[in-house]
Amino acid sequence: MKIKDLPDDNLFTAGHTACPGCGVAMSIRNAIRILGKDTVVYVPASCAVVFGTTFPFGAWKVPFFHTAFENTGACLTGMKAAFEMKGKKVTAVGFAGDGGTYDIGLQSMSGAAERNDDVLYICLDNEAYMNTGIQRSGGTPFGAWTTTTPVGKKVQGNRRFKKNLADIVAAHEIPYYATLSIGHPLDFIKKVEKAMTFKGFRFLHMFTPCIPGWKMDPAKTVEVTKLAVESGMWTLYEIENGEKKITYKPGKMKRVRDYLMMQGRFRHMSDDDIKTLQMWVCKKWNLHYKEKGAPEVCEIAPPEEHHAVTEEHREMHGP
C-alpha cells in the first residue's frame, strides 16, 4: 500500500481529544487505516481510553474493548478464542502503552506471546506513564525528567537505561516483531501490512512522542521522531521468524545531544550524563548498524554545550 492509497475511512475519527501533536493518536489513526474494518481493538488504561472514548462520545468505528491496565495480552487471547469459536475472521489488536507493556502488562503480554496466540500487539511507547501525569516507566530513557525521577539537588532524572523490551519479546520466538516510527511512513505501512500476513503473535513497537510528557513543541512530533532514528535513540528493524533485519539505516550518526535538546525532559542533563547516554547509544548503534569488519562508531558531544541546571532553567522548563 502506498501513502496515497491509504483509505480515509476514518476508523479512528477526528474529534478525539488527544493533545495536538500526540504521537499515540497519529500512530493509532494510521495503523487502523491499514488494518481495516474487520478489526476489534483492545485498549488498556491509558490516554487512548480517555481521548478516544469518553462516554457518550467515541472516536472508534471498529469495536472497542477496555477493562484494566495489565491485561492486553490476555484480553486479546480471550476475544480471539471467541472469534475462532464463532468462525469469524477478525483481527484482534491491542494498543498498549509502555507502562502497560514494559511493566504492569509484561506478564500478560508474555503469556499471549508464549502461547503464540493469533493476535496483533501494538506497543505505543512514549517512554513514561503519561496518562497519570508523567511518571517513570521501564521504557523511560536515561537522564529523562519525570515526576518520579525529578531533577533534584542530589539526583537528576532517571538513572536507569531504557529496558530492552525487543529482546524480551523476541525471546518468545514469535513470528514477527518490528519497530516503527511515524517519521518513516513507508516503513510504517510496510510493517503493519506485513504483520497482518503472519499467523500467531505479532508485536509492533511504535515510537510515539508525548508533547506534555517530553516538554516539546507540538509541531515537532515528526521531526523529533526522525531525529530519534538519526541519532540511534530509536532503531528501525524487524525480526521475522528469528531473522533480524535493519529496515532503515541512517547516514552519519547525529549527536544524541541534538535529539535531547529539542525536549524539556532532557535539557537539565549534565555533560557527564549526556556522555553516558551517548555511550549507550553508540553501543546500540554498533550492535544494529556496524557491518562486519567496519570500525566502531562513537560520537561524544563536546563539553562546551553543557547546559547547567539553573533556577532560571527550572522556571522555564518545569523541574
Add this chain to the structure above:
Amino acid sequence: MKKVITGDHAVAIGAKLSRAEVVPAYPITPQTLIIEHIADFVNDGEMDAKFLTMESEHSVMSAATAASAAGARVFTATSSQGLAFMHEMLYATAPLRLPIVMVNANRTLGGPPGIWCEHNDSMGARDSGWLQVYVEDNQEALDMVIQSYRIAEDKRVLLPVMPCIDGFVLTHTVEPVDVPQQQDVDSFLPPYMPDITLDPAKPALFNTLMLPEYIMELRRQTAGAFESAKKVISEINDEFAKKFGRDYGGMIDTYRMEDAEVALITIGTVTSTSREVVDELRKEGEKVGIVKLRFFRPFPAEDLKRVLSGVGAIGVFDRSISYHGGGHVFNEVCSALYGITKPIINHLAGIGGRDVTKEVIIKMFDLTLKAAKGEKVKEINWHNTRGETV
C-alpha cells in the same frame, strides 16, 4: 445416568453439558480437578471449546471477560488466592453485564497458608457484582452450573454467577451424582445469543470512560439487575425441578421449619450434617429446623423474614470471619432482620477447614435453644476452638 464422582468432576461435566465455548484456566488447589477434567474433554473431542492455558488468574478473568464480550459462553473455575488475584477483573465483569459462570472452590485465603475449606475467599468478592450460590453436595454443584447459565444469561439479569463449592469436602470427595442427558440440558439451556458483542459488522464500544453525570445510573441498573435476579432464580429453580426432578428451593431451602421454634441458618456442606442433627434433636422433642442459605448475592432478605417469622431464636453458622465481630452471613442476617427483636446467635466453625462434626452442630442448637428460652448467651461463639480471644 448415576456416576460416583468428585465435586470437581461434577462441575466439569456441568460445564460440558452447558456447552461452554471458551474456558480460560489457571490451576489452584482444590479447583485443579475441574480444569483437568475439562482439558480431557476438549482433548478427547467430547467438548467443543477453546481451552486456554493462561499464565495467571488475573489473565483468566481478563480472557473470560473479553471472550464473553465477543459473544462466547464462558466457563472457568478458581479458588482462594486465585480469586483474590483476579479481584480487579471481577469488578469489570458485572457492569459490562457479561454472563460468565465461574465456580469457586472455597479455600482458606491469605496467611497463614492453608488449602482447606473456608468461605473467606468468596465472601471477599461479595460486592464485586457477581451472583453467589453456595451448594451442599456434588449433585447440586453440577445442577447449579447449568442453572447458573440460565440465570446469568436471562435478559432481566445479565450478570456473572459464582457457584461456590466447599473445598475438599466436595471438590475431592466422591458421591453418587445423577448426570443429566445432553439433550435434556440442551432443551433447558438454549445457546447464548447476546444482543451486543464485539462484532465489526455492528461496531460497539465496550467500557468507555464515564463521567460522574452518567456512572451513577449504570450502578443503579446493575443493582436493579440483582433485584430482578431474585425472581429469575425462583422461576429457573421451578423449571429445573419440573424437568430434572430436583427442587433446590430457589434463594433458600428449608428443612423441618414448619413448626420450628429455633432455626439454624446454614451455608454450604454443613447443611447435610445439620439435617441429621435436626432429626436427632426432633426425636428428643426439640422443635428445631434449618434454613439453608443458597444465594448470598442477591441476599434473600425477604425469604428469611418470611420463614423465620415464627421462631424464638436464630442461630447463624459462618465459615468465614469479617473482623467486624461475627461472620459474613451473621452480619447480613442481622441487617436483613433489622427491627426484629429476637436473639440472633452467631456460630463460627469450620474455619481453615476444621471439621464441623455433629457434636459441634448440637452445641450450636443448644446455645440457640437457650437464647430462645431467654437465657443469656454470647452473641458470637467460636466453636471447637482452643483458648480465649485476646
